[in-house]
Amino acid sequence: MRSLALTALCILALLAPLPAAGQMSFGPQLSFGTDSDFGIGARLVFPLRTEALGLDGVIDGNYFFPGDEAGTNVDWLDGNVNVRMPIPLAEQFQTRIGAGLNVTQVTFDAGGESNSNTEVGLNLLGNLEFPRGAFTPFGEFRVILGGAEQVVLTGGFTLGGRD
Numbered sequence: 001m002r003s004l005a006l007t008a009l010c011i012l013a014l015l016a017p018l019p020a021a022g023q024m025s026f027g028p029q030l031s032f033g034t035d036s037d038f039g040i041g042a043r044l045v046f047p048l049r050t051e052a053l054g055l056d057g058v059i060d061g062n063y064f065f066p067g068d069e070a071g072t073n074v075d076w077l078d079g080n081v082n083v084r085m086p087i088p089l090a091e092q093f094q095t096r097i098g099a100g101l102n103v104t105q106v107t108f109d110a111g112g113e114s115n116s117n118t119e120v121g122l123n124l125l126g127n128l129e130f131p132r133g134a135f136t137p138f139g140e141f142r143v144i145l146g147g148a149e150q151v152v153l154t155g156g157f158t159l160g161g162r163d
Contacts (some may be wrong), residue, residue, distance in 0.1 A: 023047055025136065029156030031062045036076045036150060039064035045158055054086045058098070062154075078104040078148065082123055096127040104148035121147025134159055 024046045031039040041062035048055040064076035082100030089095045100123045107116040125142040140154040 025134075025158035025160030027136075027156055027158035027160075029060065029062070029154050031064070031152055031154040033064060033152045034150045035066070035148065036062075036064035036078070036152075037066045039076070039078075041154075043156070043158065045160075048083065056084050056096075058082045058084060058100075060154075062152075072108055072110040075107040075109075076104070077106075078102060080123055080142075082125060084125070084127060092130070094129045094131060096129070098125050098127065099123060100125075102144045102147060104144075106148065119147035121145055121149065 024044060026044050027042065029041050029043055031041060033039065039062040041060055043058055043060035045056055045058050048057050059079075059081050061077070061079045064078070066074045066076050080100060080102050082098045084096040084098030087095045087097055102121040102123045103118065104121070105116060105118045107114060109115075121144045123142055123144055125140055127138060127140045129136050129138045135157060136159075137157045138155065140152075142152045142154065144150050144152065
């Protein structure tokens with residue numbers, strides 16, 4: 001299952017046409033998941049070559065800090081590849097909806113014995129951005145179906161070449 005997930009991510013990365021560096025934006029994010037608790041991460045946003053639709057791609061990752069059970073250490077790492085479409089609602093902010101792939105690896109370490117589990121799921125998301133030139137604060141609501149099922153709220157900002 002782990003090699004299948006990594007293969008899928010590599011294929012998606014190879015198929016996505018890379019824009020010029022000035023068109024991409026990158027930034028930190030904080031997340032909270034219903035199962036994974038608090039997490040920190042980063043995201044890369046880039047336009048896809050579909051100017052008529054305004055689609056963009058987002059690659060992000062989070063390291064979560066789930067509460068450790070008595071004597072058990074838990075590491076929770078997730079990666080996401082999503083495609084988003086703008087939904088024009090107001091000039092002050094930009095709303096987007098999207099879908100994509102979530103890959104989560106959870107490792108449990110109890111008393112020197114370690115167990116790791118990798119799960120693949122589908123992301124459905126809604127995003128709200130407040131563009132301020134090259135600085136863009138955002139908030140995102142993401143539901144993961146299948147795999148590591150949970151709801152994740154994410155906020156942060158990106159810096160870089162948004163029009």
